[in-house]
Ligand SMILES: Nc1ncnc2c1ncn2[C@@H]1O[C@H](COP(=O)(O)OP(=O)(O)OP(=O)(O)O)[C@@H](O)[C@H]1O
């Protein structure tokens with residue numbers, strides 16, 4: 001039998017260009033994820049420095065003006081008190097927005113603390129109990145990019161729990177895994193048929209989770225079945241993404 005290498009089949013060139021196109025698309029998707037994170041960081045900084053600080057100064061001025069007004073000037077006192085309440089409400093809204101834009105506590109106290117904060121806010125807003133397990137504080141050893149990626153993945157996974165799962169409980173677990181760190185986000189909700197859902201268009205959450213993990217050299221697995229809850233497992237390496245391949 002002739003075992004000499006086969007001549008390239010007519011499909012090879014187009015297969016190759018398809019692979020290249022897929023690779024380029026992946027690189028672009030990763031750049032998009034990175035650019036989004038940088039932009040969020042920048043907007044959070046601007047909000048804090050320009051809007052937040054100015055509003056705080058207005059707050060102080062209004063407070064002082066209120067103290068200077070004679071008690072019988074009821075009309076003006078009411079207007080100032082109303083303005084104070086508006087400023088206070090706006091400051092709170094900005095704080096909330098900043099927390100979404102830049103994971104709070106992450107830089108100061110690490111991923112475990114940031115996930116704890118995320119879970120607490122999630123439970124308060126949705127009524128779904130959410131426990132965080134981080135027995136060995138493994139998040140502290142991660143590079144910042146990888147920690148941010150895991151935080152964003154958990155954020156989207158929890159958003160999905162609220163939007164789709166009708167769950168009673170959710171759980172986030174952070175632990176060491178070979179070569180890196182693993183985060184699991186589990187819920188006891190409705191679950192879903194993965195083959196059915198993968199065929200749906202205009203669903204970006206799962207794709208973005210994949211890209212966020214891939215951008216730092218990690219990966220995602222999703223386990224789910226109707227009636228059996230959902231488990232999202234994300235792994236990222238301690239060493240950052242492997243170099244190689246051209247952009
Ligand atoms: N925890 C979950 N429980 C039940 N179904 C889920 C869960 N997570 C995801 N799904 C299903 O998988 C689908 C894809 O999720 P994905 O996050 O990609 O999209 P989406 O949440 O519908 O939209 P987007 O994230 O773009 O706003 C969802 O529409 C939902 O049907």
Ligand SMILES: [Mg+2]
Nearest residue numbers: 159160205206
């Ligand atoms: Mg989603």
